[in-house]
């Protein structure tokens with residue numbers, strides 16, 4: 001694991017602290033940290049409710065990045081408060097891929113020794129042409 005992944009993992013671990021918000025909701029089960037092409041680090045935590053509302057930590061980190069005017073992710077790490085490196089879910093893989101075409105090259109830490117790109121984790125993205133034609 002390189003120095004950047006170590007730094008991202010440290011940040012993801014630091015914020016992955018599950019806490020109860022109410023009898024209906026928790027947050028922080030997962031923490032995510034990413035670094036952009038501009039060398040900025042953004043992070044986010046998950047939120048969950050007992051009626052299936054909530055967001056993945058990756059979604060939160062990506063929202064923070066987008067809020068700051070960036071979209072190209074170089075590296076990303078997610079970590080569970082249960083003590084495990086997480087691979088992003090399918091929904092997050094799609095989001096990472098769709099917010100910037102260069103994110104096919106985003107490197108994701110899968111476990112202590114394995115790094116995979118979004119292209120490897122998501123070989124085909126969801127209905128690209130329909131989405132593109134809608135926004136032209």
Ligand SMILES: [Zn+2]
Nearest residue numbers: 056089091092
């Ligand atoms: Zn997700």
